[in-house]
Amino acid sequence: xxxxxxxxxxxxxxxxxxxxxxxxxxxxxxxxxxxxxxxxxxxxxxxxxxxxxxxxxxxxxxxxxxxxxxxxxxxxxxxxxxxxxxxxxxxxxxxxxxxxxxxxxxxxxxxxxxxxxxxxxxxxxxxxxxxxxxxxxxxxxxxxxxxxxxxxxxxxxxxxxxx
Numbered sequence: 001x002x003x004x005x006x007x008x009x010x011x012x013x014x015x016x017x018x019x020x021x022x023x024x025x026x027x028x029x030x031x032x033x034x035x036x037x038x039x040x041x042x043x044x045x046x047x048x049x050x051x052x053x054x055x056x057x058x059x060x061x062x063x064x065x066x067x068x069x070x071x072x073x074x075x076x077x078x079x080x081x082x083x084x085x086x087x088x089x090x091x092x093x094x095x096x097x098x099x100x101x102x103x104x105x106x107x108x109x110x111x112x113x114x115x116x117x118x119x120x121x122x123x124x125x126x127x128x129x130x131x132x133x134x135x136x137x138x139x140x141x142x143x144x145x146x147x148x149x150x151x152x153x154x155x156x157x158x159x160x161x162x163x
Contacts, residue, residue: 004034011043020050038068045077054085072101076108083115091115106132110145122153 007030014023027044034040041064048057061078068074075098083091092115098108109132116125129149132142 001034004030004037004040007033008039008043011047015043015047015050018050020047023047024051036067038064038071038074041067042071042074042077045074045081049077049081049084052084054081057081058085070097070101072098072105072108075101076105076111080111088115088119104135106136106139106142109135110141113145113149117149117152120156122149122156125149126153 007026011023011026011030014020014026024044024047027040027047030037030040031044041060045057045061045064048054048060058078058081061074061081064074065071065078075094079091079094079096079098081091082094085091092112095108095112095115099105099112102108109128113125113128113132116122116128126149129142129146132139133146136142
């Protein structure tokens with residue numbers, strides 16, 4: 001459907017400029033034209049994530065997953081939205097499913113490193129960060145996440161443990 005393709009293209013262009021509030025209505029219109037298009041639901045879920053509307057993102061991405069199951073991009077973002085919405089365990093589950101499909105996704109590995117750091121599993125966080133670094137050592141996000149995880153790991157080591 002040409003109108004949906006055009007709306008997706010316009011929404012993507014806006015999202016690239018971080019104009020998520022402007023992309024949202026275009027995607028809602030696209031859904032009205034093609035309610036079974038998983039890409040539109042995925043993009044709207046991404047918009048909601050960027051707007052920090054994680055509960056809405058989760059429901060939108062669950063619908064995208066029902067339309068196109070086992071898509072690593074959908075699973076990754078759904079896992080992240082669940083994590084950011086406070087459900088660490090379920091978020092980890094979806095992100096793990098995505099990682100099994102695409103074990104070389106450095107952004108997913110970085111998100112896992114952040115998730116595990118926030119869950120205070122610094123050893124696991126370091127493993128994810130180091131894997132991402134070995135795959136793409138020049139990526140700015142990978143470098144930043146690796147430095148953050150290493151800092152948190154060293155900080156945790158320097159704090160005396162209570163018995």
